[in-house]
Amino acid sequence: MEEPLEPQAESYIEKRNHLLEGIDPDTIRKAWFTLSHLLLDEGAKVIDMGCDDGAMTYAMAVLNPKASFTGLDKSKKQINKAKEKYKLFNLEFKIGDASSEIFEPESLDAVINSYVLHEIYSSSRYNERIVSDTLTKQFSMLKKGGMMFIRDYARPPPGEFVLMEMPDKPGTGKTLTELSEADLLLWYSEHARPRQDPGCGGFFLEELPERVPRTRLFRLPYKWAYEFIMRKNDRMRWETELPMEYTFFTMREFRKELRALGARVQYSGPYWDEDIINEQFETSFRLYSDDGAPLGHPPTCYIAVATKMAERKSLNIEERRPSHTDSGHLKISAVRDKDTGKIMDIVSRDISISEVIPYHIDEEGRLKIYLHDGVARSISNAVPRSGTNIDGRLWSGHMLEPVSVDGEAMAVMEALDIKNSVKFARDYLGLKPTQNAVLEHGPDYYPAPDYIDEKIQTFYLRVQSLKKTITPKSFAGHSGKFQARGEIRELDAQQVLNAITVGLIPSARLEMQILSLFQHVGIKAETWSDKVLNLKISKLKDKADLLEITQLFGESDTRFKDIKGTAGQIRAIHSTFVEEGQTRGVVSGLSAENVDFIVQDDKTINTAVVLPLAEGLKGEIHAGFTIQHLPVPQRHEGNGTTISAPSYNIPPNVTNQRELKKFLADKLGVAPNTIIKLGESYFSHIGMTPQRIYPFAVTAPPETLNAPGTKFIPFYQYMLLQRLISREPHFFIAIARAYRYFHEDIRFDSARQVKAIIKERFSKMQPDWSLPLSYERVHVAERSRTPKPVTIEEAPDAKQKKQALDAAAKTAAAKTAKASAYVPFHAQNKEQAAKIVHEREEWDKELQRDKELAQAKAQEATKKQPPPKPKIDMDLTGEFASEIEDFLDALEKVDYLELRPEKW
Template structure:
C-alpha cells in the first residue's frame, strides 16, 4: 500500500531543467530509432533483455562471446552508449561483415575463440554468453568438460566484481521420462519438411546426436496406445522431448541443427559449476518467451509426467547471472532454520482481534521506524541516476521451504539491491529540512555530498502489508553530487549481525534498475515504486519495455464501500 506525501513539492527540477532533459531524451530516442531501424524487433528485444541483467557503470567494457552477425551486439551498443562492447566470433567472414555494417564509437569486433584466450586477464566488466555454451558442448562431441573449461577461462578475463551472463537451455533431469501427445496428422512425404510432427519425432529418435560414436546416437522412444481418437502418444526421456519441442518447427535449419544439442546441464549443474569457479550466482531462472510459447507450444501438444500429471509448456531458455568474487566473499546466503540462541530481536508479534469480524490475526511490528532514501543526480546528457545499497544480506530470500514447490524456478544469491535505509530518529534529530541540516544528514548517514542548496524531499510512504505488518516506511529523495566510486554504507540498519557482508553504495542509472526489476534480476517491487515515484516527483518519464495491452471490462456496481472503513 502506498501513500503519497502531501507536503512534497510538485517537482524538484526547474521548468528549464525539465525541458532540457526531456528534449535530450527525445533526441536520444530519435537517434536510437534511426540506428535500429533495420534491426529485427526480436534482436532489439533480446539486446534489451540481456543488458537488463547487467547493472553496469559508465565506461564498463563488455565482451559478447559468439556475436555471430553482430546485430545484437550493435543493438546493445545503441541501447547503452555509455559502455564499450566488443563482439567476438571465430567466423572471420561474419566479423568482417559486422565491421562493415555496424560502426559505433563504443563498438568493435574481433575474430577469436569464445574462451577469450587472446584477451588480457582481469580486464573486463562483463561477459555475455547468449546461446553460445551449447555450441561449445556440441562441437566438442558432446563433452561437458569443454563447457567447464570455457567458463573457467572466461572467468579469468573478468575483473573482481565482474559479471557473466548466460542465456542457454537447462536440461531436465536426465533420468526423467515423459509422455507426449500430438495430433495424428499424416505426413505429406518423406522429406523433413513434409513430415508430420509424430513422424518427425520417430525420425529424430533414430538420428539424434550424429557426432556420437557409431551406433550410440539416437534415444529411446516408445509409442503407446492412443488415449483419444486422432492422436498419437509417445514415451521418451524428458531431455529429448525438450530437444524435439525446441526445434520441431524450424525445418529449414533441421539438417544443420541436427548435430547441435541444446541441453547439457541441469539447473543444478549450472549453479554447482558456477560456484565451483568462485562465482556468486546472483540470479538464475528458467525463462518463457511469451511469443515463442504461443506460436510453437500452445495447442500443439500435451506433455505429461511419467505418472500422468499434465505438465506446462517447457521453458524457452535458461538465465544465469554470476559475479566473480574476491576470496572470502560470500557466495550464497540462505536461512535454514530459526536460531536456537537467545538474543534480543527488533521484531515483535502481537495478536489482535478484528472488532467487526472477531477474527484474530498476528501483527508484526518492530521497535523502530524505518526510512529509506534515494539520493539522485541528473547527468549532463539528461539521465537520472540513483544511489543504491548493493549486496545487502537478506537470508529470507532463500528461506528453507517447509512445504510447497518453487513454481517459477527463480533463485537469488541472497545479496539484495535496496535503497539506503536509516532509523527515522535521525530525521527527528535534524529538525527543519534546511540546507545545513541536510548536509549534516548526508555526511553522517550517506557519505554523499548534496548538490548546491539541495534539501531532503519527502517522497511516498509505503505500507508493506497493512493487514499483517504494523509498519510504515517513509521515502526521501536528495539530489547529490556524483562520487565516481563505490562507497561503504555509514549505518548497519537492517543487517543481520551474523553476516559479514555489508555491501556498497553504488551509483546506477535509474532506468537500468527498472529494467532489472522487470526481468526478475532484482526482486524488489517497493524499489520499483520508489523509483517511479522519483520520476514523477521530478516531472520525468521512465521507459516501459514490458507494456502489454490490458483488456478492461465494464461491470455493474453490486455494492458500495465506505472509504473510511477501507482507510
C-alpha cells in the first residue's frame, strides 16, 4: 500500500525517518545530495535515469513528498523488484532505456543522470556520440525551465601523463581481491577496455625506479590513473565494472555539449568527497605531473546543473574585453590608522542596498521564502587577475538572492508599521503581507569590513502564499542592460540551505539570513553535513577577558582618519561583459554591458579564513578569535573593533585543495590533517569583487598554533555575541558552519545546558543560527542526554527553583502558543522587554544571596581541607552560573546591546 507523508513539520520528520529505515545511509545521503542541486517547485515531475534497484529514487521521493518521482531502468528484473519493495504515493517505476525518448516532449521538470552516462558510453562500445544523442533526447523531454542534473566523472585533460607513487606492500594472494593495489594496477593496464577487439584493450603503463624507499612508481596517462583510482577499492564488483569506462568528456566538453542544446549551465565543477579522500586516497597513492610537480587529489565526481532555456534567453554571462568608456561608479579613497600609521584603501559606490526576504509558514509547518532567482551577476565570471579557481567551480552568471531594494526606500519610512509595510510590499515585492504583518529588521552585514564601504541591511516580511512566480519590481545594484531579469519564486528555506551547503549557491550572507529567520520563527533548520571533531583536551592559557572585549565595543573609536590620495592597494576595473544565448541553434551574443568591479593588486582573489577550535579541561569546546580594528564599521557605527579569525591570502602557486591545506598547516605550524574544510567557498561580495573565501577550522592544540593574538572563549558565548561577530562576515559564517557541522559535539557541551537561562533574558534578541536537527541521530541523542527536569518542590536553592518555575511556565506557554494567532515581532519584543527587566531584578537578588552563601561555605571548606587535585569535571553548574553573571554584566555595559524591540 502506498504510504503518504503526514503533515506538520515534526510528524513529517518522524514519518520520513521511519520510511528511510533499512535504506543504506550512503544511498540516503546520495539522494539528499542530488536533490540539494535541484530547487524543485511543488508538483514537479522528476525522472531518475538508470535507477538500478530504485533505492535512491525511493529515498528522493521520501525526502521531497511535494514532487513526483519516476525511476527508469532497462532491467525488467530490477524494476519489478523496486515496484514490489518501494511504494509511495509520489513514486513509480518504469522499464525503459535512458538513451531513448521514453516520455513526451516538454513533459518533465527535471532529469537526473546520476552515474548513468558513463554506462551508456561504455555499453555503446565507448562512443561519445551516443552520449551526445542521449542528452539531446533527454533535453527534448524537459519543459522550458526544466533542469538536468549530471553526476559522473570528468575526463582529465587528454594526452597528459602522470607519475603515480604507491606503497610497496605485498598482496595476500593471487586473486583480484588479494592483490596489492600496485599489482592490481599492473593487471588493470592489461585488461582494461575488454569490449575492444581481442588484443586491443589495456593502456600504457611503465614502472620507474623508486624515488622513496618502500614505494613503487608508475608512469601512465592521467585518464587511466583516474579510472583506476575511482574503482580500486571496489574489489567485490571489479569484474562487473571492468567493461565500464568512467570518463569520456572533459569538464569543458560537458559544458560545451550542454550549451549546444540551449542549456544554461547554472553550475558545474569537480567535487571532492572528504570521506572518500581520507579513506581511499590519503595513504594509498600520490600523484605527480610528468615533470615531478605534486598534484592535488583528483575529484571524486563531476557535477553539472543545466536549465533548458527558450531561444534568445540568457545562457551565460562572461567578461569579454576591457572597456575604454568613461567610468565613475566606484570611488577609491584612503584612511590612516593613527595608532599604527597603516594606510588602507576603501572603495564605495553611489548606492546603498537593503535586502528583503518575504516568507510564510505553510500548513505543514515548513518555512517558505521568496527569493530573486536568475539575478545577473557578471562578476562571477570575471577573468582571473591573480590566483586560480582553486576548487574549479563555475556558474553561468545567474544567481539566487534576496530581493534587493535601494536603501533609500527604507530610509524614507517614518516607521516600520502595518501601513508602510503594505505599501512597500505592493511597490517593491508584488506580494500581500499577512494580517498585521510589518517589516522586521533582521541582521546587518558588512560584506568586506576592511575595504568595501558598504553595510547591507536585512528585512523580513511575513506574506500570504503565492505559488506563481513574480516579475521583480526592484533591481537595485543589478545590471540594467542584460536581458536576464530573473523572477521572484517561492522556495523551501531548508532546500535553499541545502543548496548552499553543496555549493550550488555561493552566498554565505544568504545562509546567515535564512538561519536567522529560522530562529526568529521558531523552526529548526536541519543539517546533513556532520563532521567529526578530533580535539585534544588542552589547558587554555589564552582565554579572553570578556569584560575587556565588550568595553572595546562600547567605547568611541576614531582611530581611522581620511587622507588624500590612495595607497594603490585597490584597482577599479572597467570591463565589457557579454550575455550569450542561443539563436537558430547557434550560441551568440545577446547584449553587452560595461561593468565596474575591483581587485586588490597586492593579493590574489582567494582568501582562507581559519577558525581555531579547542577543548578545555572540563570538556567544553572553545573557538579562537583575534581582535582587529577596521575602517568600515567605524564609519557606520563610530567603532571599528571587530572580532575575526586568522585569515590568509592564498598565494598564486597554490592551485588545488591539497596544496591549500598544506599552505594553511604551514602557516599555523600544525599538521595538515588538523585542517578541516567548513563547507564550500563563496563570494565575499559578488556585486563588487570576484574575491572568493575558503572557510576552514583547525583542531590542533592551541599551544601549537602559530597564530599570535588568538584568544579563546567557550563556543556558546558566540551565540550571545552575534551583534559583535556579525561585523566580520567570514568569521561569522565560520562560527555558524562549525556550529551546524559539528553540532553533535557542540550541542551537548556541558556549558550549553544553561542556554535556557540566556534565552529567558535575551529571548528573540540574539539569533542562534537555529540548532540543527540531524535526521538520523538527534532524537536518540536527546533522549539519552536530556536530564529529568527538577520539580519546584525538589529544588534545593533559589536558582534551581527559578529554573523549575521557568520550565513550568515555558511548557504552559508552549501549549498556549499552539492555539494562539501570530503576534507581530515588534509586539512580542515590547511585551517581553518589560517582563525581562522585572524578572531579572527579582532573580538577581536571589542569585546574589545564594552566591554569597556559597562563597562563605567554600571559604570555610577551604580552611578545613587541602584543595582537590584538578580533574575533568563535566558538572559546571556552580562555576558556570557565576561565569554567566559576569558575562551578562559585561554585555550590559555595551550600549547598543540593550533590548531594542524593533531590531534583532
